Amino acid sequence: MKKTVLIFTLLFFGIYYSQTLPKFENDTLTxxxxxxxxxxxxxKIGTGSMNDGDFKFIRTNASSMFNYYSTTGYQGLVNQANSFRRSNSGLTFKVKKIMTRGNKRNGFVYYVKIxxxxxxxxxxxxxxxxYREIIVPDEFLPKEKSQIQNSETKYDKLKKIKELKDSGVLSDEEFQKEKDKIMNE
Structure with a gap:
């Protein structure tokens, strides 16, 4: 049982940590x-992801004098009051500044000022x-979870379980069961 839990833990963290975290170095955010x-x-601005077509992840800058602060006015929907309007779809805006929020312990979120x-x-x-609120080349669109999981071939999976068997984590019987599962996928 412990060996099975270990296998699934290794597979989960392998998939989780194979994704790259954003980095801000030399005035460039990757x-x-x-x-x-x-x-x-x-x-180039894409289409808004809110129900009304406005933008959820592009909004009035928090330090702007035009930022709407009330939580009771605007029907209590401050996010909609500060959202980038759907009429901006298709327009192009220049990046003015890259801002970092957060800390090393809890992680960082990167914002672009336009x-x-x-x-x-x-x-x-x-x-x-x-959410395609900005248009980027297809190669830079995030991969769906199914694409990430399916990108590992049967041979990659077989190699992993073989390494686990060789290191003593899996017995011959457990190795054979895992091998059969992979081959029957």
Missing amino acids: TSTGFKVYEGLNL GSGLINYEMDVENAIK
């Missing part, structure tokens, strides 16, 4: 999908890419 964002980059004129907007880049 997203988890490999897309590079830097000041001066023109970003805008025109007095009103600035902040964009949660990872989620804007994931």
Whole structure:
């Protein structure tokens, strides 16, 4: 039983940690999908992901004098009051600044400041890419979980269980059962 739990734990962490975390180095933000964002980059706006077509992950900058603060007004929906309007779909905005929030212990979230004129907007880049609120080349779109899991071939799985058998984690009988499962997938 312990060996089976160990196998599933190793497989889970192998899949989980194979995904890259976003990095901000030398004034360039490299997203988890490999897309590079830097000041001066023109970003094309996609479509909003909220029910009304407005943008959930692009909103009025928190430090902007145009940011709406009331939780009782606007029907208690501050997020909608500060959201980037659907009329901006298809437009291009220049990256003004890359902002980091969070800490090493709890993790970081990266925001990009875009805008025109007095009103600035902040964009949660990872989620804007994931929900296609900004348009990036297909190669930088996040892979679906099924794509990540299916990218491991039978031979990769067989190699892993063989290594577990060789290291003594799996008995001959357990190895054979796992091998049969993989071959019957």
